[in-house]
Amino acid sequence: MREIFEAELKQVGSDLAEMSRQVEIAISNAGTALLTADLHLAETVIVADEAIDAFERDLDTRCVHLLAQQAPVATDLRVIVTALRISSSLERMGDLARHVAEFSRRTYPNPAVPQAISGTFADMHIAATRVAQRTTALIETRDIDLAKSIEEDDDRLDALHEDNFTALLGGHWNGTAQQTVDTALLSRYFERFGDHAVSVARRMVYLVTGDFPEDHPTDGRARL
Amino acid sequence: MREIFEAELKQVGSDLAEMSRQVEIAISNAGTALLTADLHLAETVIVADEAIDAFERDLDTRCVHLLAQQAPVATDLRVIVTALRISSSLERMGDLARHVAEFSRRTYPNPAVPQAISGTFADMHIAATRVAQRTTALIETRDIDLAKSIEEDDDRLDALHEDNFTALLGGHWNGTAQQTVDTALLSRYFERFGDHAVSVARRMVYLVTGDFPEDHPTDGRARL
Numbered sequence: 141m142r143e144i145f146e147a148e149l150k151q152v153g154s155d156l157a158e159m160s161r162q163v164e165i166a167i168s169n170a171g172t173a174l175l176t177a178d179l180h181l182a183e184t185v186i187v188a189d190e191a192i193d194a195f196e197r198d199l200d201t202r203c204v205h206l207l208a209q210q211a212p213v214a215t216d217l218r219v220i221v222t223a224l225r226i227s228s229s230l231e232r233m234g235d236l237a238r239h240v241a242e243f244s245r246r247t248y249p250n251p252a253v254p255q256a257i258s259g260t261f262a263d264m265h266i267a268a269t270r271v272a273q274r275t276t277a278l279i280e281t282r283d284i285d286l287a288k289s290i291e292e293d294d295d296r297l298d299a300l301h302e303d304n305f306t307a308l309l310g311g312h313w314n315g316t317a318q319q320t321v322d323t324a325l326l327s328r329y330f331e332r333f334g335d336h337a338v339s340v341a342r343r344m345v346y347l348v349t350g351d352f353p354e355d356h357p358t359d360g361r362a363r364l
Numbered sequence: 365m366r367e368i369f370e371a372e373l374k375q376v377g378s379d380l381a382e383m384s385r386q387v388e389i390a391i392s393n394a395g396t397a398l399l400t401a402d403l404h405l406a407e408t409v410i411v412a413d414e415a416i417d418a419f420e421r422d423l424d425t426r427c428v429h430l431l432a433q434q435a436p437v438a439t440d441l442r443v444i445v446t447a448l449r450i451s452s453s454l455e456r457m458g459d460l461a462r463h464v465a466e467f468s469r470r471t472y473p474n475p476a477v478p479q480a481i482s483g484t485f486a487d488m489h490i491a492a493t494r495v496a497q498r499t500t501a502l503i504e505t506r507d508i509d510l511a512k513s514i515e516e517d518d519d520r521l522d523a524l525h526e527d528n529f530t531a532l533l534g535g536h537w538n539g540t541a542q543q544t545v546d547t548a549l550l551s552r553y554f555e556r557f558g559d560h561a562v563s564v565a566r567r568m569v570y571l572v573t574g575d576f577p578e579d580h581p582t583d584g585r586a587r588l
Contacts, residue, residue, distance in 0.1 A: 204445055211435030221428055224448070309542050318533050320541050321548040328549065 145210050152202065152223050157279045159195045159230050160340075162188065164272035166237035167333060171265030173241055174326070175258060179248040185241035192234035199227045222347045226279070229336045229343075233272070236329045236336075243326055252322055254315050257307050260300055264330040267296045271337040278344050287341040297334035301327050369434050376426065376447050381503045383419045383454050384564075386412065388496035390461035391557060395489030397465055398550070399482060403472040409465035416458035423451045446571045450503070453560045453567075457496070460553045460560075467550055476546055478539050481531050484524055488554040491520045495561040502568050511565040521558035525551050 166185050173182035203220050206212065212220060243252040253261045271293035278286040304327040307313060308320055315323065345351065390409050397406035427444050430436065436444060467476040477485045495517035502510040528551040531537060532544055539547065569575065 204441065207431060207445070208437045208441050211437075213432045213435075217428065217432050221431070221448075224445070228452075305545070308545055313541055317537055317544050320544045321529065321532055324545045324548050325552065328552075 149219055155199055156223055156226055157276055160276040160279050162192050163230050163233045164276055166234055167272050168269045170237040170240040173244045174252055175262055177248055177251045182241040182244040186238055189234050189238040196227045196231040218347055222343050225343050226340050229340045233333055233336045236333045239329050254319050260303050264300045267293050268330050268333050271334055275337045275340050282348050284345050284348050287345050290337050290341040294334035294338045297331050301331040373443055379423055380447055380450055384500040384503050386416050387454050387457045388500055390458055391496050392493045394461040394464040397468045398476055399486055401472055401475045406465040406468040410462055413458050413462040420451045420455040442571055446567050449567050450564050453564045457557055457560045460557045463553050478543050484527050488524045491517050492554050492557050495558055499561045499564050506572050508569050508572050511569050514561050514565040518558035518562045521555050525555040
């Protein structure tokens with residue numbers, strides 16, 4: 141009985157890692173589609189998000205069954221509750237990648253981001269892809285040093301988000317209202333993506349150490 | 365033993381309702397502060413959000429303890445897992461109300477929303493306050509007919525969000541880049557507030573009927 145349960149717990153862990161890999165691919169492709177106005181790639185991201193959503197539903201169902209059937213305590217319980225939380229954050233990260241892709245699809249064949257600030261979005265793409273890769277690695281290896289790197293990636297995304305607003309609100313911006321709105325929202329999606337990665341990272345630290353670094357990291361720094 | 369457990373479960377339910385009442389006050393005050401440029405009221409909302417966050421942490425801790433100590437099954441398990449989910453949505457709704465208040469504080473003594481579209485935001489304020497009130501009532505009474513009304517309120521918020529973008533992107537908008545950005549983000553906060561209420565409503569329907577109306581209602585309709 142115990143062996144089956146342990147196999148099931150292990151499976152939850154691998155599934156979370158697989159879900160995180162899918163999110164990693166999603167944000168990487170979404171960023172590329174955004175920067176290169178690649179309609180086909182954007183559509184790939186939009187379709188693939190359904191699989192990420194299905195993953196979350198499936199993981200949730202299994203976690204609740206494990207709670208019901210095994211009545212886990214201590215570490216086992218912590219693993220399952222943490223998995224429920226993390227799958228929810230990953231699902232949301234998938235949504236944000238999809239939103240970025242949806243912008244690219246809508247503006248095609250034009251790029252969604254004006255030339256003047258495409259460099260900042262290229263940096264956001266790099267930082268967001270890196271944060272997603274580290275999230276997968278953290279889930280797989282439980283190496284909590286990665287959590288610190290994830291916080292740094294998130295700080296980088298926050299700083300780039302600021303840069304976008306400085307560009308939008310400085311005197312040199314001459315984009316249309318549509319471009320202003322698009323830039324503000326796209327930038328916010330990348331920024332929120334980082335927040336959710338930090339949330340996953342803190343949950344993993346809790347899982348490994350029993351210590352929660354700080355509650356509610358998310359969105360304390362919404363750009364005003 | 366069973367009696368204590370039942371008392372604790374009941375307490376979780378009343379605490380969720382109380383948390384929801386605080387969110388209701390937050391969005392009501394945040395909207396008023398936004399529409400009347402009331403700095404003091406905005407600050408009240410910002411400070412009160414800490415209590416909402418603390419509420420979530422406390423509820424979570426108790427839910428995990430109940431899982432560990434009581435190993436609940438069937439309906440009891442469903443109540444606890446649902447409470448974990450709902451408190452997370454309510455916490456996020458509190459954050460969104462705080463964001464609205466932060467905009468009012470930043471632009472004070474000027475209103476954050478230009479006169480031309482303040483009517484749409486007045487309607488958003490009404491719809492968001494109503495959706496929050498219905499969310500509290502649904503948690504308190506478990507009357508799942510309220511879930512349908514909540515979906516309708518959310519549709520209303522989505523439509524108003526569209527109206528804002530139509531105003532921003534139509535030919536008649538003459539706001540500054542700052543006003544364009546502020547309007548887009550503020551409008552998004554109200555729209556997301558409705559999404560989270562729908563998420564709570566669907567969780568409550570699941571709790572009462574065992575049937576989940578539709579997974580992941582949130583943010584399928586992000587304005588592009």
